[in-house]
Amino acid sequence: MSDNQEASDAEDTTPSESATLPLRPPSERPTCNKTGVCSRSYFVVVMVFFHVYIINVIALLFYVHYNSGQEDTSQGRDATSSNQQQPESPRPPSKPEFLRVGSLTRIEGIRVGHVQKVSLMQNKVHEMRTLSMKPLLFEIPGFLSDDECRVVMQLAQLKGLMESQLMVQEGQEELAKELNLSPEEIFNLLDINQDGQLQLHEILTHSRVRDGIWLTPENLREIYTGLKADKDGDGLLSLEEFRLLSNDAFQRFLLQRGVKRSQLVRNSRHTWLYQGKGAHQVLQDIKTRVTRLTRLPPSLVDLSEPLQVVRYEQGGHYHAHHDSGPVYPETACTHTRLAANTSTPFETSCRYITVLFYLNSVEGGGETAFPVADNRTYDEVSLIQNDVDLLDTRRNCDKSNLRVKPSKGTAVFWYNYLSDGKGWVGEQDEYALHGGCMVTKGTKWVANKWINIDPDYQRQARYQQLVSQQSEDDDEEDLTLNQETQSSDIHQDL
Numbered sequence: 116m117s118d119n120q121e122a123s124d125a126e127d128t129t130p131s132e133s134a135t136l137p138l139r140p141p142s143e144r145p146t147c148n149k150t151g152v153c154s155r156s157y158f159v160v161v162m163v164f165f166h167v168y169i170i171n172v173i174a175l176l177f178y179v180h181y182n183s184g185q186e187d188t189s190q191g192r193d194a195t196s197s198n199q200q201q202p203e204s205p206r207p208p209s210k211p212e213f214l215r216v217g218s219l220t221r222i223e224g225i226r227v228g229h230v231q232k233v234s235l236m237q238n239k240v241h242e243m244r245t246l247s248m249k250p251l252l253f254e255i256p257g258f259l260s261d262d263e264c265r266v267v268m269q270l271a272q273l274k275g276l277m278e279s280q281l282m283v284q285e286g287q288e289e290l291a292k293e294l295n296l297s298p299e300e301i302f303n304l305l306d307i308n309q310d311g312q313l314q315l316h317e318i319l320t321h322s323r324v325r326d327g328i329w330l331t332p333e334n335l336r337e338i339y340t341g342l343k344a345d346k347d348g349d350g351l352l353s354l355e356e357f358r359l360l361s362n363d364a365f366q367r368f369l370l371q372r373g374v375k376r377s378q379l380v381r382n383s384r385h386t387w388l389y390q391g392k393g394a395h396q397v398l399q400d401i402k403t404r405v406t407r408l409t410r411l412p413p414s415l416v417d418l419s420e421p422l423q424v425v426r427y428e429q430g431g432h433y434h435a436h437h438d439s440g441p442v443y444p445e446t447a448c449t450h451t452r453l454a455a456n457t458s459t460p461f462e463t464s465c466r467y468i469t470v471l472f473y474l475n476s477v478e479g480g481g482e483t484a485f486p487v488a489d490n491r492t493y494d495e496v497s498l499i500q501n502d503v504d505l506l507d508t509r510r511n512c513d514k515s516n517l518r519v520k521p522s523k524g525t526a527v528f529w530y531n532y533l534s535d536g537k538g539w540v541g542e543q544d545e546y547a548l549h550g551g552c553m554v555t556k557g558t559k560w561v562a563n564k565w566i567n568i569d570p571d572y573q574r575q576a577r578y579q580q581l582v583s584q585q586s587e588d589d590d591e592e593d594l595t596l597n598q599e600t601q602s603s604d605i606h607q608d609l
Contacts, residue, residue, distance in 0.1 A: 218538020219467075219568070220410040221530070224251045227489070235404045243408075247488040247517055250529045250547040254519065258404070258526035264474040266397045267388070268560055271424035276384035279425065298358045307496060313352040316499035329380050329434050329509075332502050377509065381433045383551075385425040391417065398422060405470055405564050408528065418582055419567040420450075420466075424474075427481060427551065427559040435486050435506040435550035439466045439531040441543040442570050450567045454578035467540055467568040469547075470528040471561060473521040479556030483527065484508055484515035485549045493545045512552035521559060532570065540570040 224245040225231075233243045233255070246252040259267075303309075305317050315332050330338070339345040342364055344356055388394070390402045406416045427433075440463035442448065447455055448465035471483065486505040487493055498505045505511055512518065519527055529549075535541035551559075569575040 219534075219540070221534055222251070222253070222410065224248050224253070233408065235407050236400075246519065246527070247485065247546075249489050250485070250531070250544045252485070252488065252517075252527065252529040255408070255526045255528075256522065257524050259401070259472055259474070259524045261524065263397050263401070264472075264523055264560075266395065267401075267422075267424060267472075267562055268474055270388055270395060270398070271386050271426070274386045274388065276386045276424075276426055279381045279383045279385045299354065302354050302357050311354070313357060315350060316496065316504075318352065319499060319504075329378050329507070331504070331507070332499075334378070377430060380436070382431045383425050383427045383433065385423055387421040387423055389421050401472075401564070405566075408470070408526075409468055409566060411468075411566060414579065414583075415568060416566055418450075418579065420565045423563040423565075425561050425563065427554045427561075429554050429556060429558070431481075431551070431559065432508050432553040433551035434508050435484065435548050437531065437543065437545070437548055438469050438565065439464055439543060439547075448567070448569045448571075448574070451569045451571075451574045451578040454581050455569075455571075455574045464565070465540075465567055465569050466531050466565040468528060468530055468566040470526060470564040470566075472526045472564070473523060474560035474562060475521070475558070476523045477521045477554060477557055477559045479554065480512075480552050481521050481554040481557075481559040482512065482518040482552040483521070483549060484512050484552050485517040485519075485546075486515040487546055487548055488515075488517040490516065490546065495545075506548075506550070508550040509553045512550075518552065521561070535570075539572055540568050 224247075227245055227247060229245045231243050233241050235241055235255075235258070241255050241257060243253050243255045246254050302313070305313055307317050308314075315335055318335060319330055319332070336350065339350075342360065344352060344360055344364075346356060388398055390398045401422065402416060406413050409416070440446070442463060442465060443461075445459055446461040446463050447459050449462045450465065452462060486498070503511060503514065505514060529547055531544055531547045533541040533544050551561075569578065
């Protein structure tokens with residue numbers, strides 16, 4: 116037997132094995148008493164060395180893994196000296212920063228009326244009050260100064276405001292053809308309670324979503340008469356009656372009859388203001404404050420939509436709606452659709468948080484209404500009952516559970532989605548239904564900052580990677596820009 120084999124046999128000998136080994140001559144047996152102290156001591160020594168060996172191997176693996184990401188600045192030097200003496204090359208923080216985010220910070224509301232202090236800027240502390248728990252809604256007075264409100268309105272006017280909604284939207288018939296839906300399939304989609312009849316509120320909900328026209332029950336009865344759709348005059352449409360209507364029957368009738376601005380889902384004018392590098396300092400300050408308020412990673416806020424500024428004249432309104440839609444396998448978020456490489460015809464705005472700023476105090480009307488805030492239950496069918504339409508902010512704003520009066524400089528913000536329980540975006544919060552009550556006197560100015568996050572973490576991560584790669588390519592070009600041209604001309608700031 117070789118020396119190595121003898122050594123191996125000696126190491127494999129443990130207290131439990133000694134009873135099964137063949138007896139040796141007394142001269143070869145270790146001098147040890149019956150208590151087995153020597154065996155235990157030997158076992159302890161072996162295990163200590165074994166653990167030290169394992170720890171060293173793990174440390175070596177970590178060392179190799181860490182240094183594999185570092186770029187050697189000189190091939191003539193060894194890896195250890197490079198890591199000790201050479202600083203890391205600067206990298207854009209946006210991509211690694213996002214990928215390390217395990218969860219989204221979500222502010223607790225505690226209870227309605229609860230006030231908490233928030234530090235959003237130097238030398239000033241704001242008070243944030245909980246307005247509702249469903250949805251999770253907060254109010255922060257004095258979020259913007261009078262001067263900041265004035266600058267935002269002036270920048271919007273310089274940029275130019277456009278109509279927020281066309282009279283009649285087009286392209287719906289092409290979408291129906293692309294989906295290849297039969298009249299029976301469309302009927303079943305509209306028949307919410309599946310009773311085989313289409314009630315007024317079921318048709319109204321469909322027409323508002325599809326055509327962008329706000330029809331009252333009275334308008335709908337008038338259309339039924341004009342189209343001769345309701346043969347028996349009971350105010351209900353059967354499948355046979357529905358088959359007689361073409362996909363664009365409502366639109367054709369409305370175009371012939373003429374559509375008033377008051378019949379639009381939204382009657383306002385708006386524009387978008389860029390808040391990135393080179394933008395007006397006030398716009399950048401607002402974005403920074405929003406980041407601190409929401410406690411979300413700056414990269415998520417930076418890659419969200421620009422600031423939207425909206426002006427409502429007298430009679431202006433925005434009927435109750437959700438800023439974001441539910442995300443199903445058949446839909447895609449607008450901001451990550453290209454990154455997701457999806458071909459679905461359905462898109463929705465994935466706006467995790469809405470921050471709404473009041474830029475002026477309105478003389479009459481113009482409240483922000485939350486029709487079902489803190490309801491015990493949410494029932495879509497019950498929103499329209501006995502010709503009382505809770506979604507109608509022109510006629511039934513006073514019936515909303517919660518109304519926020521516009522006050523210059525005040526901000527309100529809420530979550531449009533619930534948490535998934537794992538720190539990411541969950542299902543749509545249906546209680547976040549809200550609208551702008553009709554302005555009865557004066558003008559109303561507001562601004563919206565939406566933070567876009569895809570409920571699918573991987574799609575959002577892919578989107579962040581693509582954008583960060585593009586920003587790396589553009590960094591060198593940005594460095595060559597003249598700082599004077601970025602800040603001297605107010606039009607450049609837009």
